[in-house]
Amino acid sequence: MRQPIDAYVLSKCGYVSLFAVRSGYRFRNFVREDFTMWERITEKLKILSDAAKYDVSCASSGGKRKNENKGLGNSANSGICHAYTEDGRCVSLLKILLTNFCIFDCAYCVSRKSNDIKRAAFTVQEVVDLTINFYRRNYIEGLFLSSGIFTNADYTMERLVLIAKKLRTEHNFHGYIHLKAIPGASPELLREAGLYADRLSINIEMPTEQGLKLLAPDKNREDMIRPMNYLKTEIQQYKEEIVKFKKTPAFAPAGQSTQMVVGATQETDLQVLYTANHFYKKMQMKRVYYSGYVPISTDNRLPAIGTPVPMIRENRLYQADWLLRFYSFNVNELISPEQPLLDLDIDPKLSWALRNLSIFPLDINKAELPLIKRIPGIGVSSALKIVAARKFRKLNWEHLKKMGIALNRARYFITCNSPDFEIKDYQPQQIKQFILTKGNSKYENTFSQQIPLF
Amino acid sequence: MQTLIYDGSFEGWLCAVFDVYEYKYANVTICTDNQRQDSLWGETRLVYTDKQKADRVVKGLKQYISAVAMQQLYKTFLSEQKGMEDMLLEYVQYVFREKKDIAKDYSHHAARYVDDTAHKVHREKHRMEAFVRFQKTGDDIYFALVEPDFNVLPLILKHFRDRYADQKWLIYDKKRKYGIYYDLHKTEFIQLDFDTQSSNKDIAAILNESELPYQQLWKDYFNSTNIKARKNMKLHIRHMPLRYWKYLVEKQPEI
Ligand code: SF4
Secondary structure: OOOEOOHHHHHHOOOOOHHHHHOOOOOOOOEHHHHHHHHHHHHHHHHHHHOOOOOOOOOOOOOOOOOOOOOEOOOOOOOOOOEEOOOOOEEOEEEEEOEOOOOOOOOOOOOOOOOOOOOOEOOHHHHHHHHHHHHHOOOOOEEEEEOOOOOOHHHHHHHHHHHHHHHHHHOOEOOEEEEEOOOOOOHHHHHHHHHHOOEEEOOOEOOOHHHHHHHOOOOOHHHHHHHHHHHHHHHHHHHHHHHHOOOOOOOOOOOEEEEEEEOOOOOOHHHHHHHHHHHHHHOOOOEEEEEEOOOOOOOOOOOOOOOOOOHHHHHHHHHHHHHHHHOOOOHHHHOEOOEOOOOOOOOHHHHHHHHOHHHOOEEOOOOOHHHHOOOOOOOHHHHHHHHHHOOOOOOOHHHHHHOOOOHHHHOOOEEOOOOOOOOOOOOHHHHHHHHHHHOOOHHHHHHOOOOOOO | OEEEEEOOOHHHHHHHHHHHHHOOOOOEEEEEHHHOOOOOOOEEEEOOOOHHHHHHHHHHHHOOOOHHHHHHHHHHHHOOOOOHHHHHHHHHHHHHHHOOOOOOOOOOHHHHHHHHHHHHHHHHHHHHHHHOOOEEEOOOEEEEEEOOOOOOHHHHHHHHHHHEOOOEEEEEEOOOOEEEEEOOOOEEEEOOOOOOOOOHHHHHOOEOOOHHHHHHHHHHHHHHOOOHHHOOHHHHHHHOOHHHHHHOHHHOOOO
């Protein structure tokens, strides 16, 4: 028999605060079974979000789903971060594993078979309910679902697909869904996944095959590349067909992405960036993510526990990645076999500029947009502003400053409509010193806790 | 100095602009009644708000400026910043003088002011779309309180209507004392008889019984998705400034 249970008793059980009880919150029909249910979900959510958090992707952008038939949700093209964790990362999606049981033993992963941790698994319905209820409260943009491999790849993948299918068909849910494809899953399942998900990803995990062999002996690079290729073809086909037939069912409209762990193995930035570049150019990936290795294991193949997370390096990789995607840099302009590591003390754009001082100074009133974008301190939006504003009158230092251009960097690389200009045949080293002593690198501020003084 | 007093609405401001041209005022300032500073020398006139006058100004502007620029003017107006009425007037005068779209003349002070302010308001709109936290009430209305820096409710309406088409919701601006309510069919602006003392605590009394458990789950999720080895509070606070915490479930202390 279901028995009503006192709110005070509930509060004692710890999952809902006394605050609620004091303020007159009524658990009108709460019974003991309800309580056990909440407690079970709470426990699972803790375990399975904790295990999922090392996947850094949280993007919800690129979705174009409209809300149809008065359903629930849509996905804004630019994505929304609903919160930021205390480590400053965007929280946009409910990022969880379906289960952290796994038959594999990848050294860098908390869910690896040999790790002695608590295991849990959500039911399909639990994931659906959590997603819908968080979404309705405007906590999230959607779901990012991944999983350890239990039984085998297809068995796991089937359940991931089932969740996406339920959300779309039974709940008329149009929010964002990112599914992680399980390496080795069959093409049929991948195809079905693509019909319900906005984005699919398969993590390449390590930048090189040797790295993967070393740390994830059960995994095989081929098992990742094959489905990536499959997805690439399907996505391309969808893009071609949607132009011809409006009614073509969507296939992963936000494309595919992947992730590499950096700092777990010995790979150089050169290897990391060339691999990333390959994915952008050859696989039409939407994003490549870099995840600085967070030490979680005493395995002697890996950096010891307590080793700092390589956050600056990770940041430089992202900066280089942006230069590839939005500033039309070629990968070989950023990194070379002679210098296979990115500078840690300055960003890759400044570093490129210092290596190529001969093309500077650029006249801000004349240079073409692609060149303006290459000036250190000037981002895409500043570059666009400059090009638009100079049509009205020639710009001088005063104008640039008022327009919010970061002159403390840019000034060494430009001339404008003012008699005094900065370029005085400085050497690259000097410019670097000037900029560094100003201490105005936006990353320096942000990462100051981690950086020893240079 | 001529002072024009308008009713505080965007239409009212447009009518003030109309009057500036109609009466050829040269030295003029536009403000609402409670901002007025009567001076001994100035003259004061009340602006009569009339949709037709307002429409004529909009039509005139649209001959020269883009829809995006028009939207920027509106956003700047919603900033409620002191002196924005006069800046916007300067902008309009600049448009009519040059007879072209000057929105991107960033080295001109009025164009830059409008661009900057519109951006700030836009950022606040975006923040509200992110930081609204609905609480489900006993009668199945999803309810959120906000206190945005700028008057952005009119700007976020469409986003929430498109997204939450199958649930009743209400977003209430506590600072400006009005809200938007969606009843599954239409959205409307409403005012609640809201006790100014009422707080999160009173709201808790009318919540749906699954509400607090879900809030607790969200808090737990928020905490466990954090990677402690990467802790960076500076960055955290830059993205989620303290003034928004009051209404964020995940930032409520555990009691
Ligand atoms: S297969 Fe995935 S979940 Fe399993 S141990 Fe390897 S990385 Fe972890």
